[in-house]
Amino acid sequence: MTAQPALDRASGPSRDALSVLHSVFGLPGFRGAQGEIIRHVTEGGNCLVLMPTGGGKSLCYQLPSLLREGCGIVVSPLIALMRDQVAGLIEAGVNAAALNSSLTYEEASDIERRLLAGDLDLLYVAPERLVTPRCLSLLARAKVALFAIDEAHCVSQWGHDFRPEYVGLSIIAERFPDVPRIALTATADEMTRKEIVARLQLTGAPQFVSSFDRPNIRxxxxxxxxxxxxxxxxxxxxxxxxxxxxxxxxxxxxxxxxxxxxxxxxxxxxxxxxxxxxxxxxxxxxxxxxxxxxxxxxxxxxxxxxxxxxxxxxxxxxxxxxxxxxxxxxxxxxxxxxxxxxxxxxxxxxxxxxxxxxxxxxxxxxxxxxxxxxxxxxxxxxxxxxxxxxxxxxxxxxxxxxxxxxxxxxxxxxKMRDGKVLAQKLLSCVYRTGQRFGAMHLIDVLVGRLTEKVTQFGHDKLSVFGIGRELNEKQWRTVLRQLVAMGHLRADSDAFGALVLTDSARGVLKGETAVMLREQPEGARNRAVRGKSRRGELAPAADSPGGVANPALHAALRAWRSDVARQRGVPAYVVLHDSTIDGIAAMRPDTLGELRNIAGIGDKKLEHYGDELLRIVKSTDG
Missing domain, CATH: 3.40.50.300 (P-loop containing nucleotide triphosphate hydrolases)
Incomplete structure (x- = not known):
């Protein structure tokens, strides 16, 4: 794809962020703390950003990269992520590229040349490549606007997705102390946050923590x-x-x-x-x-x-x-x-x-x-x-x-019920059978099932044999699982998953510890959950019957988007997001000006697709 001229930075960091947001990304305004984060980083500050998936993290480093002099360097762990983000930025008229292992030597050399020539707004780099002497030397010779460390939880050994190659990113602060650093993740508990701050040398930098709530997810x-x-x-x-x-x-x-x-x-x-x-x-x-x-x-x-x-x-x-x-x-x-x-x-x-x-x-x-x-x-x-x-x-x-x-x-x-007696029966069974058996055998003993294993060990002669016939196997499994969750039982890995009593089981067996169990009506929890939320019936999906403002226009726009995406070799949502298609179908714009006011239509997309989109709107009956 032919490179677009680099965005004009004549006015430097003081350029109006909202105007760039509107002209490049076609968005009317910031969400939540986006504006404050972008202003802080644009002015040269470091920070840690915790924002849920879909909350707009990318804009928090993309926009400052366009507002500051130089190229924003984004550390990203996955080639697929780089590819999609770069494609979306190029569609918006931003000069973006990625350095990763999927490139040929010639392709990588061309990107390096463009970086040194000041022809890139954003460059995505894999962490293992960034810490190499060659890449560090390259960045030292380039004008770097900022460093963005995406998926920052990967630096923490306490995080759920620890990546050893992320540990070396501490070198960024050492080699480029005057370049702002922004670390971003969708999830990190307090322990993980502390390690991110320590490893990326963000001590004293503000932490912008958005709500973790995703109210649209059931x-x-x-x-x-x-x-x-x-x-x-x-x-x-x-x-x-x-x-x-x-x-x-x-x-x-x-x-x-x-x-x-x-x-x-x-x-x-x-x-x-x-x-x-x-x-x-x-x-x-x-x-x-x-x-x-x-x-x-x-x-x-x-x-x-x-x-x-x-x-x-x-x-x-x-x-x-x-x-x-x-x-x-x-x-x-x-x-x-x-x-x-x-x-x-x-x-x-x-x-x-x-x-x-x-x-x-x-x-x-x-x-x-x-x-x-x-x-x-x-x-x-x-x-x-x-x-x-x-x-x-x-x-x-x-x-x-x-x-x-x-x-x-x-x-x-x-519904809840007093489960003390059931818990005592089950814990007694674990104790009487020697704490050497798994769930299936314990339930066989409780319900009085004469299996070969039960008779082999003489467990049909125990006082606990058959004392749990009031529940079936599935119900006992539910009780057993809840007792494990409460910490009264645990699986012994040395005995191939045998269930053993914990210290807290003693209080249950003596009747000193209350046990409330969740009652499981037959099949009730496994049927699809339907009905209204407290805020009313959830809106139907955009492509469901009745959920689209203009089904014929909506279908025509989606078909057009699929064709364009196929021709350009990019995902359909890179061309236009579903929400933008919804907006076009609902507004039915007559002019380029009206189309430009729909969220997701920036200057470049208006230039590339405006006339085609208006033609589709006019050719589709309302």
């Missing part, structure tokens, strides 16, 4: 029974034809789930590190460029993916922490439209994650922190109260309202 967690079948039903009933991401822990499970969804008529593609690089690239491109594709992936997929119309994120395995859960679910609904974070969760998830922590090569301190993070996530999964309150509370944020009206617990409040 949080739902169901009891795992047959997770793949539950997932198929969820998609067919709630998100047929929608783009979504499904996370699984293992590569084998990714393949199996993708195949099962495809057989059920749901267009699904697998994505994991074991696939050929070409296959991964094709699957990711289809997900980005086509409508209604479901990607089934390991957690390596999605960081930095800018696709705005992901309508659901589903977990078939428990993530490692609330940070990971928040980061992954945050890939849904970046456009602000109603979306769902759905997870199937069971006892085996807790046992599996605890085993992975215990068998890891990390230090004892790291294992303690990991267990604490897992316990916090289990508490979120088991809570009978508002999930959003619990989620936000983890990040130190409180809500005025007790109910969010948009999570499963608020929409279908679970």
């Amino acid at each position: 949080y739902e967690i169901v009891d795992k029974q047959n997770a793949t079948t539950q997932l198929k039903n969820f998609i067919k009933e709630r998100h047929a034809g929608d783009a979504g991401v499904v996370y699984c822990l293992s590569r084998a499970k990714v393949e199996d789930v993708a195949a099962a969804l495809s057989e059920a008529g749901i267009p699904a593609l697998p994505y994991h590190a074991g696939l050929d690089a070409g296959v991964r690239a094709r699957h990711q491109d289809r997900f980005l460029n086509e409508d209604g594709i479901v990607i089934v992936a390991t957690v390596a997929f999605g960081m930095g993916i800018d696709k705005p119309d992901v309508r659901f994120v589903a977990h078939l395995d428990l993530p490692k922490s609330i940070e990971a859960y928040y980061q992954e679910t945050g890939r849904a609904g970046r456009d602000g439209k109603p979306s769902t974070a759905w997870m199937a969760y069971g006892l085996s998830d807790i046992v599996q994650q605890r085993r992975m922590i215990d068998e890891s090569t990390g230090s004892d301190a790291f294992k303690r922190v990991s267990v604490g993070k897992l316990d916090a996530l289990v508490a979120l999964a088991e809570t009978v109260h508002c999930r959003r309150q619990r989620l936000l509370g983890y990040f130190g944020e409180t809500r005025a309202e007790e109910s969010c009206g948009n999570c499963d617990n608020c929409l279908t409040p679970p």
Whole structure:
């Protein structure tokens, strides 16, 4: 693509940020703390920015890069993220490029030449490349406007996505002390924030922490029974034809789930590190460029993916922490439209994650922190109260309202019952059988099932044999899982997942500790959560019947966008976001001036596409 002339910086940092926001990005104003952050960085200040996915983090470094003299250097961990952001900036008329391992020597040399010539506004660089002597020498000879460290939680060993190559980024402050640094992430608890500040030498710099709330996302967690079948039903009933991401822990499970969804008529593609690089690239491109594709992936997929119309994120395995859960679910609904974070969760998830922590090569301190993070996530999964309150509370944020009206617990409040006797029966069974057996065997003993294993160990002769016949196997699993979540039981990794009593179990067995259990009506928690939120019925998605101002025009605009995206080799949302198409369909502009006032139409997009868009509007009946 032919390079555009670099944006005029004749007036330097004093240029009006709002005018650049409007002319380049086609946006009418700033959201939240964006304006304050942009002013601070433009004036040469360092800062840490915590802002939820879809909250507008990118503008916080893109705009100062255009307002300051020189080129903004953006440290980004993923080639896909760089590619999409660069494509979007070029569409807006910004001179942007990326230095990463996908380039040939000639391509990289050309980008380096453009940087030194002052022909770039923004340059995205992989962390492992930035810290090389060659790249540091290059930057020392260039005029650098700022350094932006995106996905900054990757510098922290306590974060959910630690990247060793990020640790070396401390060299930025040492080599370029007078160049402003802005670190950005969508999620970091207090411990992670402190390490970001220490590693990137941001001590004393302001921290801009936006609300972590994503009110358009509905949080739902169901009891795992047959997770793949539950997932198929969820998609067919709630998100047929929608783009979504499904996370699984293992590569084998990714393949199996993708195949099962495809057989059920749901267009699904697998994505994991074991696939050929070409296959991964094709699957990711289809997900980005086509409508209604479901990607089934390991957690390596999605960081930095800018696709705005992901309508659901589903977990078939428990993530490692609330940070990971928040980061992954945050890939849904970046456009602000109603979306769902759905997870199937069971006892085996807790046992599996605890085993992975215990068998890891990390230090004892790291294992303690990991267990604490897992316990916090289990508490979120088991809570009978508002999930959003619990989620936000983890990040130190409180809500005025007790109910969010948009999570499963608020929409279908679970009932509680006194579970002391049930807990005593189960804990007694664990004790009497020697604390050497897993959930299935314990339940067999409780319900009085004469299996070969039960008779082999003589457990049919114990006083606890058959004392739990009032519950079925599924109900006992629910009780067992809740006792693990409460900390009265834990999985022993040295005994292949055997359940053992903890110190707190003594108080339960003596009747000194109250135990309240969530009552699980048959099938109630596994049906799709429907109904109204406290703020009323959620708005339908843009492409759902009745959710579009002008369906014929909307369809014509989407078809045109798909053709343009295919010709230019970029994702459709890089050409125009869904919200911009919605605005055009609703406003039906007659002139270029009216079109220019729609959010998302900047000067370059008006120049490139204005006449075509007006032609489509005029040729489509209202």
